[in-house]
Structure formats: C-alpha cells, structure tokens
Amino acid sequence: MPELPEVETISRQLQAKIVGKKLKGKKIIKVRRRAKLLIIDFIDKTSLVFHLKLTGQLIYNSRPSRFTRQVFYFNGGSNLVFNDMRKFGWFKFIKRTEDLEKKFGPEALKISFKDFQSRLTKRPKSKIKLLLMDQKFIAGIGNIYSDEILFCSGVRPARLAASLTEKEIKAVFDNIAKVLQAAIKARGSSEQSYLDALGKKGDYVKYHQVYRRTGLPCKKCRAPIKRIKLAGRSAHYCPKCQK
DNA sequence: CCGAAGACCTGCTGGC
C-alpha cells in the first residue's frame, strides 16, 4: 500500500482529525509525512512515528479487527487503529526525529530539477527504476509510482541512468510531481489492503497505466504490457511506448 | 562502492 501518496493522504486526514487532542496526556500539535513515514508530533517535542510497510493501515475511529496490532486512545473517547496483516510495519515513540529523517534523500515533491539531475549523474550505472525507489536517492516513491512515472516519461525501467537524454531526465522529473499529485488527489492506490485514515479505498488504481497490468493492452497503443524482474521486484512497462 | 538474494510475515489467486 503505502507510498508517498497514500501516506500523504493519511497524514492530511489525521491532521484534520487529531490535532489538539491528547494521547497519553500529551497534546498533538502536528501530523506530517517524511518519505513514507507518518509522524505525529507532540507539544513536548516528542513524536510517534509509523512505517506502514506493505499492509499497514491507520484508521481514525475504527473498530479492531483480527489484523489490529495496536489501538491508540485519545482524550474524549476517539481512537486510532493500527492494522497490519503482514506485520512488517512498526511504530515507536521517539524524542527527536532528526536522526531518523536524515537517513532519507530529498522529498520527491520538493527536489529541484538541478538537484535531481546532478544526483542522477552521480549514479550512472544504476537502473532508473531502482534509483526512483531508492529512499536515499529521492524519498517517497515505491514500486507502483516508479512504474507509472516511467510510463508517462516513455522510459523503460531497466535503462541505466547514464543512458537517459536530457529530455528524458526532464520528462522523468516532471512526471514525478505530476503522477504523485494526481495520486494524492485520488487518495492513493488501493491494490489490495490499503485504506485511508477514514477507512476508505483510494481511487488511483483506475488510472494505472502499467502497474499490475501484465499482458493487458496498453491504454495508449494497445501493445501488451510486459513484466520483468528488477532487484527482486516486478517492473511493468509498455514495450512500444517506452524506449 | 554496487547489486543481487534472502529474510521478515500472511493472504490471495491461478494452475493442475
């Protein structure tokens, strides 16, 4: 589930619901996202940090299910339910988030073209899809959105960074923001288990051009979508639209 | 330095 658009959706929804409430007697002053982390900041400068990994859910005012790992209760009776079928996700209370946040590269929605380009030239032999998913290179993009960004850019996922023309680098850069913003607007992609903080599915799957569409006709040219393996992950692309 | 492979978990789907 949760890449940048999904975590951003949850973050915005929770920000509207729980700021000003108290958890364990401590007042919540902000809910925010860094990379794929969801961070709840308290007035005493401590934070509660979540990583939802593949199947984590954070749902406001929900009921526990068989997959519930933890329920957080706020003063006044409302709650926040943390579900995670595959148990990869985690949460922890920490004193300062700085050290944790330092481990990530620039935010995908904040990086400048200049920075993006210079980072690419420093990793000439890396495959472009793996670079987009490398959280130290650029933070927030995962398997779904790297495939979608590269489709929109006309670039195959296994291309080496050094092989991209200036025009292609610009296209990839532009499509990072374009695809992620559109996905946030649709409240993310619900492939299987993802739900937003209000317990609703995200609508972006219907806009997917290639992700998990192996063998289906490309929405632009009708050529069958291909799937390959890169670093153990599936990569989907249109052999005709992407060079 | 880099990349590939396996580990961590559970559930679902498709083929025989």
Add this chain to the structure above:
DNA sequence: TGCCAGCAGGTCTTCG
C-alpha cells in the same frame, strides 16, 4: 475441492 507455486504497496542484512 485440494494443494502448491507465485505474487503482493518495503526495508534490512548478508554475501560476492
């Protein structure tokens, strides 16, 4: 219907 292989939004660690 049953069983088994393969797949799934993400990091981590280990090994070559």
